Amino acid sequence: MTEITSRRGLLFGAAAVSAGALLTGCTSNEPTDSNDESAGNDQPVADDKPGKQVTIGFAGPQADHGWLNAINDNAKSRAEKYSDVTLEITEGSNDTAQQIGQIETLINKKVDVLVVLPADGKALTQVGLKAMRAGIPVVNLDRIFNTPQAYRCWIGGDNYGMGLNAGHYIGEKLKGKSGARVIELAGLDNLELTKQRTQGFDDALKNYPNIKKVARQAAEFTVESGQAKMAQLLQAQSKFDALWNHDDDQGVGALRAIEQAGRDDFLMVGGAGALSAFQAIKQDDGVLKATVLYPPTMAASAIDLARALGQSKGIGGLAEFEIPSSLTLYSAVVDKTNVDQYMSTGFK
Amino acid sequence: MTQPVSPPRDSSTDKVPTAESPAWRGLLARADVRTLSLLGVLAALIVIGGITKPDEFLDTRNLQLVLTQASVIGVVTVGMTFVIVSGGIDLSVGAIVALASVWATTVATQEFGFAGILFTAVVVGVGCGLVNGVLIAYGAMVPFIATLAMLASARGLALQITDGKTQIVTVPSVLDLGERDAYVLGIPPLVLVFAVVTVIGWLVLNRTTFGRRTVAVGGNPEAARLAGIDVRRQRLYLYLLSGLCCGIAAFLLIVLSGSGQNTNGNLYELDAIAAAIIGGTLLTGGRGTIVGSVLGVLIFTTITNIFALNNLQSDVQQIAKGAIIVAAVLVQRRTASTT
Numbered sequence: 102m103t104e105i106t107s108r109r110g111l112l113f114g115a116a117a118v119s120a121g122a123l124l125t126g127c128t129s130n131e132p133t134d135s136n137d138e139s140a141g142n143d144q145p146v147a148d149d150k151p152g153k154q155v156t157i158g159f160a161g162p163q164a165d166h167g168w169l170n171a172i173n174d175n176a177k178s179r180a181e182k183y184s185d186v187t188l189e190i191t192e193g194s195n196d197t198a199q200q201i202g203q204i205e206t207l208i209n210k211k212v213d214v215l216v217v218l219p220a221d222g223k224a225l226t227q228v229g230l231k232a233m234r235a236g237i238p239v240v241n242l243d244r245i246f247n248t249p250q251a252y253r254c255w256i257g258g259d260n261y262g263m264g265l266n267a268g269h270y271i272g273e274k275l276k277g278k279s280g281a282r283v284i285e286l287a288g289l290d291n292l293e294l295t296k297q298r299t300q301g302f303d304d305a306l307k308n309y310p311n312i313k314k315v316a317r318q319a320a321e322f323t324v325e326s327g328q329a330k331m332a333q334l335l336q337a338q339s340k341f342d343a344l345w346n347h348d349d350d351q352g353v354g355a356l357r358a359i360e361q362a363g364r365d366d367f368l369m370v371g372g373a374g375a376l377s378a379f380q381a382i383k384q385d386d387g388v389l390k391a392t393v394l395y396p397p398t399m400a401a402s403a404i405d406l407a408r409a410l411g412q413s414k415g416i417g418g419l420a421e422f423e424i425p426s427s428l429t430l431y432s433a434v435v436d437k438t439n440v441d442q443y444m445s446t447g448f449k
Numbered sequence: 450m451t452q453p454v455s456p457p458r459d460s461s462t463d464k465v466p467t468a469e470s471p472a473w474r475g476l477l478a479r480a481d482v483r484t485l486s487l488l489g490v491l492a493a494l495i496v497i498g499g500i501t502k503p504d505e506f507l508d509t510r511n512l513q514l515v516l517t518q519a520s521v522i523g524v525v526t527v528g529m530t531f532v533i534v535s536g537g538i539d540l541s542v543g544a545i546v547a548l549a550s551v552w553a554t555t556v557a558t559q560e561f562g563f564a565g566i567l568f569t570a571v572v573v574g575v576g577c578g579l580v581n582g583v584l585i586a587y588g589a590m591v592p593f594i595a596t597l598a599m600l601a602s603a604r605g606l607a608l609q610i611t612d613g614k615t616q617i618v619t620v621p622s623v624l625d626l627g628e629r630d631a632y633v634l635g636i637p638p639l640v641l642v643f644a645v646v647t648v649i650g651w652l653v654l655n656r657t658t659f660g661r662r663t664v665a666v667g668g669n670p671e672a673a674r675l676a677g678i679d680v681r682r683q684r685l686y687l688y689l690l691s692g693l694c695c696g697i698a699a700f701l702l703i704v705l706s707g708s709g710q711n712t713n714g715n716l717y718e719l720d721a722i723a724a725a726i727i728g729g730t731l732l733t734g735g736r737g738t739i740v741g742s743v744l745g746v747l748i749f750t751t752i753t754n755i756f757a758l759n760n761l762q763s764d765v766q767q768i769a770k771g772a773i774i775v776a777a778v779l780v781q782r783r784t785a786s787t788t
Binding site for chain 2: 164170325329339350354361363375377
């Protein structure tokens, strides 16, 4: 009896080891033709000439989402571009206490400039203030602090504008169509930015009396939730003319649901600017016709601003001696006509 | 199995004394009164759905949709039911689904095609279950802690593999399985897998020694040990089983969403536990039914479906979901105590 057990154990052990060996070979995600060059490298830089050495501290949230990952990549590759910039990057964290600790470490290291993308803007205001009081200028990236005293410059996307531009694009496409029906697949409803996007979208649609928004469901920025919510929306609305999806990541799931339901009788507009969305728009063989940007290149621009701050310079193209205190980026609509230009900024 | 403490043969279905008319006897003898009350809740939901959205809700495509959406979490819940019946808990199911789904959709794995993806998903699931089981059974760790640790590490590893990126599946045979053309007699393949897992789960829990041992270990581990059951080995097997279910669920999720993402399986642990509890599984172990758990899953999925069809927003959905959990448990308790 014991012999049988041990033989079985041996067999099982051997199977487990070989399965393990097979599997570890499978964690690789490197495509055969790796072309991972990040977007930041492709844009012209205002002033490439090396200047005073600047150490920039960068703290962001955990990159568990395509867009956030692109933020880190953009910041890193932009910093590498400058011989006069040293980037001190922290391990991203979604935990407020941990991110505060990381920023305090950067303050103690006496970096010249801080770039902070807070996991939660309001909760990190104090540490922003602390850095400013210690004489370290802060570039606040995207999620805004409670008070302008906590940053020297804020740069970020325009959530309201994103909805607005999506609404206008759809409005123009459906112009002249009476009784047009539009649906909205929103992002995580717990976030203020989702409400702002929806507000912008609704405000834009008010300009088009022929359009009515007939349904809205919120997904969670994940492929899984995008598939699930879109499948329900498709079942609920047997006929509609256009769909705006807040986020291209969840859009992967939404497109899957659309394909599974065999529907192609409407126009879809995405959000954020993922590479897969750009590719689908370029191919132009599905419902996805456009996407509204929420550009992750803002992290590259934040490095530019931080470098300019560290070298006490203004930025090219503006007459002022200083960099602005606030920069809201434009949410451009990318469709077939201009997708090539944006392809390199698409994130995975 | 003649030990004084070993539970009666059918304790897992919790026999109810039959006081009703003889016509009901046969049915009641077999079906648990809790299960009947769950069916009542489900029927009520179907009536609500049918009244509010007759065209969209009472539709073959909607039935296919609800069952498909229930499949992934349903398979996880079957495994979870076994673990809870044995007096344990598995908090790592969502994280294991995430890890298995991203490991199985890496560029390297996808080169091996359909079989590679399926194999990887299942083996990663079983592997995580093995680690859980060894830590709990032989490392004498509390299940709550061991699986919490697995939750953290598996999510971390999933993030490391994907680097936060969405891994899109390009293997046609995997994608095709989620399409309408793959339906067998109108039944989506995902639903078939869910049904098979449910039937096997029911058979194992109710008709095998393994099932009886599971109930015994959950009811009174010390008595089970005295009765000659290898409690530790039984526990190891149970977490392996839960891991296996997670691996299968991960594969279903890959087919369904056409991708692998480290955010997959978000909060599955809570959904699976909630469905099992609604289904009448005791959180302290020793009692539980597969049928109840599956009904619990179907109730949740139907609620979500009705809300979405009626265009109710997530705030309302969450409030109502909480209320319905409480209501379902209260109704069950009342029916169970009055009969």
